[in-house]
Amino acid sequence: MPEIAVLAFVAGVVLAFGLFSTLAIALVPVLGSGWGWGIGMGTAAVAGTVVVLLLTVAGLGLQALAYIGGLFALVTFLSLVTFALVWLERKYLGRLQQRLGPTRVGPFGLLQPVADAVKLLLKEDIVPAWADRVVFWVAPLIAFVPAFMVWVTVPFSRDLVLRNLDLGLLYVVAFSVVGITGLLVAGWGSANKYGVLGSLRSAAQLISYEIPLIVVALTIAMLAGTLNLVEIVERQRPIYALVQPLGLFLFLLAGLAEVGRTPFDIYHAESEIVGGPFVEYSGAHWAAFYLAEYVNTFLVAALTTLLFLGGWKGPLLPPVVWFLLKTFGVVVVMFWFRGTFPRLRIDQLMALGWQMLVPLSFLTLLLTGVALYYRWPWWGLSLASTAVLVGVGWLVHQQASRQRPVLRLIPAREVRSAG
Amino acid sequence: MAEARPLEVREILVNMGPQHPSTHGVFRMVLWVDGERIVRVEPHIGYLHRGSEKLCEGETYLQIPTLFDRLDYLSNFNNELAFCLAVEKLMGLEVPERAAYVRVILCELNRIASHLMFYAAFGLDVGAMTPSMYAFRERERIQQVFEAVSGARMMHDYFRVGGLRQPPPDDFKERVQRLLPLLEKGINECDTLLTHNEVFLARTRGIGKISPQEAIAWGMTGPCLRACGVPYDIRAVEPYSLYDRFDFAIPVGAQGDCWDRYMVRVEEMRQSIHIIRQALQQMPEEGPVLTPGARRLPRPPKGEVYVRTENPRGELGVYLVSDGSERPYRVKIRAPSFANLQALPVLMRDCYVADAVVILGSLDIVLGDVDR
Amino acid sequence: MLASVKGLFLTLRTTFRRPVTAQYPKEHLPLQPRYMGFPALTWDYTVGEPYCTGCMVCVRYCPTQCMSATMKDNPLFKEGKSPRRKIVESFEINLNRCIVCGICVEVCNFDAIVMSHEHELSTFRRDGRRVRLEQLLEMGKRYQALTGWRPEAERKAEQEKGRLAAAATPSTSSQTGTS
Numbered sequence: 001m002p003e004i005a006v007l008a009f010v011a012g013v014v015l016a017f018g019l020f021s022t023l024a025i026a027l028v029p030v031l032g033s034g035w036g037w038g039i040g041m042g043t044a045a046v047a048g049t050v051v052v053l054l055l056t057v058a059g060l061g062l063q064a065l066a067y068i069g070g071l072f073a074l075v076t077f078l079s080l081v082t083f084a085l086v087w088l089e090r091k092y093l094g095r096l097q098q099r100l101g102p103t104r105v106g107p108f109g110l111l112q113p114v115a116d117a118v119k120l121l122l123k124e125d126i127v128p129a130w131a132d133r134v135v136f137w138v139a140p141l142i143a144f145v146p147a148f149m150v151w152v153t154v155p156f157s158r159d160l161v162l163r164n165l166d167l168g169l170l171y172v173v174a175f176s177v178v179g180i181t182g183l184l185v186a187g188w189g190s191a192n193k194y195g196v197l198g199s200l201r202s203a204a205q206l207i208s209y210e211i212p213l214i215v216v217a218l219t220i221a222m223l224a225g226t227l228n229l230v231e232i233v234e235r236q237r238p239i240y241a242l243v244q245p246l247g248l249f250l251f252l253l254a255g256l257a258e259v260g261r262t263p264f265d266i267y268h269a270e271s272e273i274v275g276g277p278f279v280e281y282s283g284a285h286w287a288a289f290y291l292a293e294y295v296n297t298f299l300v301a302a303l304t305t306l307l308f309l310g311g312w313k314g315p316l317l318p319p320v321v322w323f324l325l326k327t328f329g330v331v332v333v334m335f336w337f338r339g340t341f342p343r344l345r346i347d348q349l350m351a352l353g354w355q356m357l358v359p360l361s362f363l364t365l366l367l368t369g370v371a372l373y374y375r376w377p378w379w380g381l382s383l384a385s386t387a388v389l390v391g392v393g394w395l396v397h398q399q400a401s402r403q404r405p406v407l408r409l410i411p412a413r414e415v416r417s418a419g
Numbered sequence: 420m421a422e423a424r425p426l427e428v429r430e431i432l433v434n435m436g437p438q439h440p441s442t443h444g445v446f447r448m449v450l451w452v453d454g455e456r457i458v459r460v461e462p463h464i465g466y467l468h469r470g471s472e473k474l475c476e477g478e479t480y481l482q483i484p485t486l487f488d489r490l491d492y493l494s495n496f497n498n499e500l501a502f503c504l505a506v507e508k509l510m511g512l513e514v515p516e517r518a519a520y521v522r523v524i525l526c527e528l529n530r531i532a533s534h535l536m537f538y539a540a541f542g543l544d545v546g547a548m549t550p551s552m553y554a555f556r557e558r559e560r561i562q563q564v565f566e567a568v569s570g571a572r573m574m575h576d577y578f579r580v581g582g583l584r585q586p587p588p589d590d591f592k593e594r595v596q597r598l599l600p601l602l603e604k605g606i607n608e609c610d611t612l613l614t615h616n617e618v619f620l621a622r623t624r625g626i627g628k629i630s631p632q633e634a635i636a637w638g639m640t641g642p643c644l645r646a647c648g649v650p651y652d653i654r655a656v657e658p659y660s661l662y663d664r665f666d667f668a669i670p671v672g673a674q675g676d677c678w679d680r681y682m683v684r685v686e687e688m689r690q691s692i693h694i695i696r697q698a699l700q701q702m703p704e705e706g707p708v709l710t711p712g713a714r715r716l717p718r719p720p721k722g723e724v725y726v727r728t729e730n731p732r733g734e735l736g737v738y739l740v741s742d743g744s745e746r747p748y749r750v751k752i753r754a755p756s757f758a759n760l761q762a763l764p765v766l767m768r769d770c771y772v773a774d775a776v777v778i779l780g781s782l783d784i785v786l787g788d789v790d791r
Numbered sequence: 792m793l794a795s796v797k798g799l800f801l802t803l804r805t806t807f808r809r810p811v812t813a814q815y816p817k818e819h820l821p822l823q824p825r826y827m828g829f830p831a832l833t834w835d836y837t838v839g840e841p842y843c844t845g846c847m848v849c850v851r852y853c854p855t856q857c858m859s860a861t862m863k864d865n866p867l868f869k870e871g872k873s874p875r876r877k878i879v880e881s882f883e884i885n886l887n888r889c890i891v892c893g894i895c896v897e898v899c900n901f902d903a904i905v906m907s908h909e910h911e912l913s914t915f916r917r918d919g920r921r922v923r924l925e926q927l928l929e930m931g932k933r934y935q936a937l938t939g940w941r942p943e944a945e946r947k948a949e950q951e952k953g954r955l956a957a958a959a960t961p962s963t964s965s966q967t968g969t970s
Contacts, residue, residue, distance in 0.1 A: 096802050097552035100812045193431055262546060263618050266773065340802045341795070342618050343546030345773045346455070397793065400617060407682050409668040412655035416663070482854040485892045549802060556811055563823070570827035570906065576892040584897065588825065611801050615794035715898065 013145065016048025021137055028125050038121075070162050074151055082294040083113040088328075089335050096339040120290075123283030128191055131280065135189030140281070140288035143182025147295040150175040154302055155230045157312040157319035168229035169221055173214055176258070176299065179292060180206045183267075186289070187277035198276025201346050202260070202267035208353040209257035209264075212361035216251045219244065219368040220307045233311030241308040243378050246385040247364050248308045250357055252333075255300035257353065259293060262338040266346050301330035356392075363388060430458055433772065437466050443540060443779065444786030448763075452772055460767045460775070462760060467790040475750035480506060480580060480717045483750070488574045490752065491788040493536050494731045496522075496529040499578040504659055505726040505737040506580045509719040510712075517706035518582035519661050524595060524698045525568065525577070526660075527691040531602060532561045533731035534684045537783045538609055541681060544780035545622045550613050557605035564594055581713025592699055599692055606688050614682065623677035627766040627778035630675060637765065638758035641733025642683040643782060647675035653729040665697045677781035684783070687731075718745050732756050732783060756788035822908055824938070827891050829922075830858075830884060831907035831930035833940065838873045840865070841928060842942070843903035845879035849895035857888035858895070879903075882927055886912060886920040902942035907934040 023040040031039070053068065087102070087110060094101025102109025127136055153168045155161035165171055180203060187199020220240055224232040241248045257264040267276040278289055305311055305326040312319030344352065364385070371381040435448040445466035451459040471486050478486065487498040500522060507514060514522070535554040542550030562572040568587050569577035577584050588594075613619050629639075631647040644651055652669045654662040670686035672679025719741040727736040733755025740749040759782050766778050813820050830849075833842045845862025863880040867873035895904050907930045914920060922930075934940060941949075 092806070093548075095806045095810065097549050098556060098805055098808055098811050099552060100810045100814070103814070193433065265546070336799065336802065339549050340612070340798050341547060341616065342542070342613070342622060344618055345622060345771060347771065348621050396617070400615075400620070406673060407679070407686060408671045408673070409686065410650045410671055411666070411668050412652070412662075413666065415650050415652065415655040415669060416658070478854055479852070481852060481898075482894060485854045485890060485894070553805075559811075566826055567823040568825070570823070570825040570893060571891065574890065574892070576894070584893075608801060608805075611794075612798050616798050617795050 010149070012048045012051045013149075015051055016044040019044045019047050021141065025133065025137055067162070071152075074162060075148060078148060078151060078295055078298070079291075081298055082291055083117075085294045085298060085331060086113040086116065088331070089338075092332060092335050093339050096336070117287065120287040121284050125284070126280070126282045128280050130191040132189045132191070135185055136280075137285075139182050139186035139189050140285050140292075141182070142185060143179045144288040144292040146175045146178040146182075147292040147299070150299055151295075153229065154299070155233070155306070155311070156323050158230055158234070160320060161230060164228065164230050166226075166228050169217055169227040169232070172229075172299075172303065173217060176296070177210060179296070182289075182292075183277045186281070190277070190280035192280050194279045195277055198267050198279065202277055205260075205264065205267060205346070205349060205353075206258060208350055209254045209357070212250050212353070212357040213254040213258060215358075215361040215365055216247045216254070217303075217307065219247055219364050222365075222368050222372060229306055233306055233313065236310050236313070238378065239308065239310035239313075241310075243382050244308075244364065244368070244385045245382070246360065246367075246389045248304070249389060250361050250364065251304060251308065252330075254353075254357060254361075255304065256334060256337065257349070259297045259300055259334075261297070261334055263341040263344050264349055265338075266343050266349060297331060297334060298327065301327045301334065304330045360388070360392065435775070443784060446779075446784070446786055446789070448775065448779070450772065450775060455771045455773075457767055457770055457772060457775060460764050462763050464760070464786070464789050467786045469791065471791040472750055472752060475747055477746065479745045480719070480747070481715060483747070484578060485574070485576050488576060489787060490754070490791060491730060491732060491735070491756065491785045492573065493533040493785055494529050495573060495575050496525045496578065497728060497730045498735065499575070500526055500660065501726060501728040501730070501735045501737045502739075503578045503580050504728065505724050505739045506717055506719055508726055509722055509724045509739060509741055510580070510717060512581050512710050512712055514582050514710055515707045517703050518708040518710075520698050520702035521568075521583060521587050521591070521708070522578060523661050523665075524695050524702070525565070527695050527698070528561050528564065528595070530691045530731045531606075531688045532558050534688045535561075535609075537684055537731075538613075538681075541777075541780045541783075542613060544776050545619060547613065547619070550609060553605065553609055553612065557602060557609075560598055560601060560605075564598055567591075567594065579709065579713065580717045582707070582709035586708045592702070595695065596699060599695060603689070603692055606685065606692075610685055614685065620678065622777055623681060623781070625674070626677045626770060626774050627781060628674055628676045629762060629766055633765060634675065634762070637762040639733070639762055640758065641730065641755050642687065643680055643733065643759050643762075645669065646672035646679035646683045648673060653727055653734055657727065659726070659728055661698075662694075664701065665694045667694050677777055680781040680783070684731075716745050718743065727753070730755050732785065732788060733759060752791055754788045754791060756782075756784035756786075760784050760789055826908055827893050827906040828908045828910040829886055829889060829891065829906070829912060829930070830895055830904050830927070831909070831934055832879075832882065832924070832927040833903055833905055833931045833935060833942075834928055838867065838875075840867060840873060840875070841879055841903065841924075841931075842901050843879040843882065844875050844877045844901055845882070846877075846900070848898050848900065849904055852894050852898045853889075854892060854894065855888045855890055857885045857890075859883050879924065882924040884922050884927065886922060902944075905931065905934055905940060907931065908937065909933070 021040075023043055027035070027039055090112065091101035091109065102112035105111045105115045127133060150172050152162045153165045153171050155164060155168075183202045183206070184199050187195040187197075187202075190196075220232065221227050223240060223243065224235045226232060226235070256262075260267060278286055281289065302323075305323060309326050309330070311326075312323040314322035317325075367381065367384050367388070370376075371384070430451045430453045433450045433452050435450065437445045437447045447463035447466070449461040449463065450457050469489075471490060474486055475483050484499045484502060487502045488495040490498050506512075535558045539551035539554035539558075542548070542554070565575065566572050568591060569575035569584075629643075629647060631644075631649045634644050634647045635649065639647075640651070648671055650669050650671050653659070654667075655669060667690045670683045670690065672683050719739075721741060721743045723738070723740040725736060725738045727734050729735075734753065735755055736753030738749075738751040738753065739747055742748040763779070763782070766782075767775055770778065834840075835842050843860075844865075845860050847860050847862075850856075850858045850860055860882045861880045862877045865873055865875050865878040867878070868876050891906070893906050896906055909930055912920065
């Protein structure tokens with residue numbers, strides 16, 4: 001029965017965004033950016049809410065209002081999380097670089113994301129003359145809406161989940177792939193060489209790195225024996241990070257590539273193909289992509305926590321707090337990587353994906369299958385997994401040290417005497 | 420039925436225009452790109468041409484160091500030194516020891532500052548933003564010392580024909596001595612962050628190779644030449660100023676690729692610190708800083724002279740023709756970045772678009788030098 | 792592998808260091824004593840007139856020709872109150888053109904111009920950066936108060952006195968040492 005609530009929500013969201021897009025396309029050129037977006041969003045929000053309420057109440061009765069409340073709470077929470085992530089990234093990267101980060105807007109710069117959001121919404125809305133208008137407008141939505149919709153089935157603790165589907169993991173993986181289309185469409189719709197190049201690169205990258213991501217998620221599902229996310233966490237004894245460290249490593253790398261973070265952020269690198277698929281997007285359009293990126297980052301971190309780090313399990317503190325702590329911990333690790341590493345070139349990135357991550361992920365699958373079939377104790381699989389990880393690290397190190405570049409230091413007096 | 424036309428494949432023309440976050444100044448590169456591979460590159464320069472050489476003809480010898488400061492605007496002291504050495508050679512002036520030591524110390528500090536700037540920009544080119552912050556933190560220390568000595572952080576106008584404009588402050592030696600261990604630590608940190616990082620190696624190793632013969636043929640000098648394996652450093656081969664009194668090493672690379680050019684510069688920073696230490700030890704405590712024969716407005720005799728110095732970017736040459744008056748007849752500046760930049764099409768053979776930025780960054784050009 | 796891990800640990804360590812940022816405009820980094828700000832004209836408090844006589848040596852030697860000046864007969868000289876025959880009448884510096892090189896200070900024969908410590912002189916007008924004599928004298932007075940500036944002849948005389956005094960006193964200290 002609650003599925004009707006979710007369906008109604010989806011219908012309402014789709015209607016709302018359709019209405020919003022039409023109104024915005026019509027009003028923004030006439031009324032200017034701020035008013036156009038404002039009226040569009042306001043009307044859409046009201047209409048969408050009304051439709052959703054009507055449909056669900058008609059289908060279920062008043063108790064459905066609880067579900068609707070939960071859905072809106074989720075959307076609000078995710079927006080707040082995005083604000084928090086934007087602030088955290090800038091502050092953390094600042095400290096990592098021995099500088100302060102935002103300090104002026106609000107205490108400790110906490111209102112900086114709000115300032116950024118307001119600025120983006122008020123910016124002039126530029127649509128390139130040759131661009132395909134409909135495609136141009138729809139692209140951010142295709143990237144942005146699935147990012148939110150995945151969260152319906154992600155549990156924050158055993159009871160804090162909107163709708164715990166038995167096929168939870170499959171739903172999450174399936175919906176996270178839909179967003180890639182948005183990037184492709186964005187580059188094409190911009191009618192810009194850089195945009196097209198960037199969107200092709202991004203599509204190639206994202207599709208390639210889906211494979212290790214999905215295969216590793218599959219091994220976790222095998223270990224737990226279910227696709228139900230709540231069950232996966234409940235059955236983690238011990239946490240799967242200990243059972244499959246190789247899996248954690250692969251999932252984290254693949255996740256970084258999925259979200260487009262350094263060292264895999266070549267497709268929207270500012271210093272080269274100035275922005276990639278987003279080069280022509282200004283103001284609120286770009287804000288949608290930006291928002292989607294942060295929600296996806298949080299999603300990958302949440303999945304890592306759920307699948308590998310034991311979700312909400314932990315002593316003393318309430319489970320939700322543990323979940324958030326662990327997820328933010330993973331997010332901080334992702335920011336840490338961004339501050340330390342340069343970025344890989346696109347062909348190196350693809351080589352890493354196909355030549356290293358994909359075979360390793362299949363190896364993980366094989367190991368897990370063997371371990372489950374022959375009923376190894378958990379530490380057996382753990383040892384095997386660690387051995388493979390260490391072996392791979394050692395091989396990479398060997399390769400690197402064999403080609404270790406060498407610099408000669410010639411004393412100046414030798415050169416002087418040689419004349 | 421119309422017959423099928425063969426599929427027409429053309430190269431895309433990508434313009435990395437004068438305004439671009441990665442072209443190190445106002446420099447335009449037109450790239451013909453086939454997919455990701457660069458087929459042809461055409462550099463366009465001149466956006467920063469200010470007519471320095473012509474301006475020199477109209478300015479007195481007292482005013483010209485201000486022009487030279489602004490040529491290669493990251494190594495101001497080295498530029499001033501080249502000019503002062505040229506005029507001193509023409510006039511036959513002998514600079515007092517203390518002034519010469521101070522000059523060498525400041526020039527080497529400037530070399531470190533310039534290479535730190537290269538490190539920062541190169542880090543950004545490969546996509547890492549932290550190296551730039553670390554490098555500028557160190558650079559700030561050096562610029563504070565410069566401000567204490569000359570009054571300005573960058574455009575110093577401190578060297579004069581015959582010595583220095585004014586004596587260094589009393590705490591000069593202590594300040595520099597306190598600075599050196601901090602710089603060493605900073606350079607080691609910068610080294611740890613980037614040099615052997617796997618991603619950095621993947622981005623710079625084997626990219627933009629040039630053979631020593633080609634490099635010499637194109638007139639490359641400085642770290643770009645030394646990265647190819649040619650141990651040519653003017654401070655060692657033709658010592659000017661006091662460089663024959665110091666014991667230092669010349670870092671020399673093996674392959675002539677981007678990584679070698681980067682590493683040569685990092686090592687050079689360490690060697691500069693070594694030189695500064697020796698100079699501080701050998702420097703006389705007291706003494707004049709201006710030669711007695713120097714006048715406020717020098718008037719060199721008729722003649723011409725060519726002086727070459729080792730700029731952080733390569734060989735900076737000053738060819739000075741004097742007609743006996745207080746303004747030169749002609750000043751020709753042999754700019755190192757100009758010669759290094761000429762080899763760009765050779766360096767960018769068969770590379771990717773993303774490599775173009777890295778190769779340009781590894782050349783370490785300064786457009787003030789290229790365009791003058 | 793190892794190098795990347797070392798790099799990661801380096802950035803982790805740096806996260807816990809004190810940031811080096813100085814929060815301008817609340818915090819200003821200290822300026823060095825020799826810092827060259829824009830030129831300013833000095834004021835002779837003993838006589839009550841500028842040191843500048845309007846001789847225009849600085850104007851001639853300025854590489855960017857950013858200054859202009861005129862001179863007039865000094866009324867105070869006729870009254871016998873001042874040693875300067877001529878005095879500056881008007882003086883203008885176009886700060887947009889000044890490259891802050893300090894050559895004007897170097898060539899001045901009268902200690903009349905100094906490089907003040909003022910560098911925060913932005914305005915909202917395009918031509919708002921021309922300063923005239925009154926403002927230049929004000930900047931000079933501020934600089935003199937801030938640094939205790941004295942003309943070179945006075946400074947040299949004081950140094951000589953100090954040196955002579957130091958050479959004359961060691962006998963007393965050795966007496967106290969031995970007794």
